[in-house]
Amino acid sequence: MNEKETRSREADEKAITPRATDYSQWYLDIIRAADLAEYSSVKGCMVIKPNGYAIWEQIQSVLDGKFKDYGVRNAYFPLLIPERLLKREAAHVEGFAPEVAVVTHAGGEKLEEPLVIRPTSETIMYETYKDWIRSYRDLPLLINQWANVIRWELRTKPFLRTTEFLWQEGHTVHQTVDEADIFARKMLSTYDWFASTYMAIPVITGKKSESEKFAGALHTYTCEAMMQDGKALQFATSHNLGDNFAKAFDIKFLDETNTLQYAWQTSWGLSTRSIGGLIMTHSDDKGLVLPPKIAPIKVVIVPVFNADNKEAILEKTHELRLEIEKNSSAFPAHSIAVDERGHLRIGEKFFDWEKQGVPIRIEYGPKDIAAGQCVLVRRDTGEKIIAKTDGEISRVVTELADAIQKNLYDTAKHRLDSNTVHANTWDEFTASIENGKFVLAHWDETSETEKIIKEETSATIRCIPMDAKEEVGKCIKTGLSSTKRVLFAKAY
């Protein structure tokens, strides 16, 4: 075997499984290649590694700022919930009972009352809320919590469904059902805005069907994204809880007319699952691809040096880095990396950063310095751009980041639009679902029909789209009359 063949074989061994071959393995390969997470010794749980957690911190930072703009304040409630609290709201306990973990022993003794580890915090928070709320002047109460939760799922996959996961859960209390509903929708559009603007993930917003809605909610609103294999991923949800929990937890307030009333509530959440969506939306067969606005490292400068000129080159490299940093607020110091590693060859460094999804790579060596320029390479297209280092570099980097952000969104949007189809007959419907499409179809609005469709095709109603037009139609399964199309797809 000659040298060339050896190199080619090694390259194959390091390569990521192509998407077309095995989508599931491809997804896991990306996570490993980008060093985002790994399985832990606890079944169903994962260790989020620094590269993965850095993405979560970006998400936290953007969302938390937006929540604060709305007057939402952060708080923290206990991990352990007395079992009786979880049982207060009938639909809620029925929905969560199968997947809760229960602590039965502590302090070396069996507990009088078991404690469940929160699968979500409605119950423990609302138990407290009832003492916080006396009059309409205490409302609205707007609280968010960044926390971990545990749901004992039978089958797990990193980020998308793990036994323990991180999320934010917002819980608000309002005077009227209308005000609560408006707030729930406002949070839905906030998630929509975040997904499209920052994650470059276009979503379809809508309402969940009765059988898919949150256990204990009046309405559940959702953002549904399309992955590269055509399957749907629930990106985030926002619930109008009505007065279901207020009645179960006795949350009442005195209104302006001195009448005691039950309050109206919402809850809304976005989890580390969104990172799974991010990976599956943009990554390619070379590794992770991150949109610049959410990438922890937005630019990596790879200097080209040898033992003789190393110090001189590195000095110039840091000057270049400062030039970008000081001229554009979008690129703080920690978002620009300089690869000074001396034990790796230039090629290995390039592959390393490509795997990690860094949006822009800048190559900077003696030839560039002599010419007063540097070479920028886009992660999304691989295109090389030469820019003058003097004066224009920070503008070029900023524009390039915007162009990458836009390109990633446009590509995902095109994929979503071109794979969303209408079906008017059962045959059309099943064929489209089999082809991995999002299918807009008429439905007779019964849970029975929904269940039958799921059993026969494994497709579920992802949502009743917010922008669904009123039109006369017939249910694709039963032929009964229907007034609007709903979104069906196979889901993660």
Next chain:
RNA sequence: CGGGGUGUGGUGUAACGGCUAACAUUCCUGUUUUGGGAACAGGCGACUCCGGGUUCGAAUCCCGGCACCCCGACCA
């Protein structure tokens, strides 16, 4: 809980019932290298998943257990 598969250095693999369990890679030390996956030299690293059994002799054969992975069922 069904169906399928796998357990050997950190990772990926090899070894007919028979030598001190081999090879590659990672990692560490040095030297030389650096515009697309470097080379050489040296070094660290395993009770071959666990427990029994058969045998002069077991990573290998038999029995039992356990763990993990994939496909279902479950899942806001």
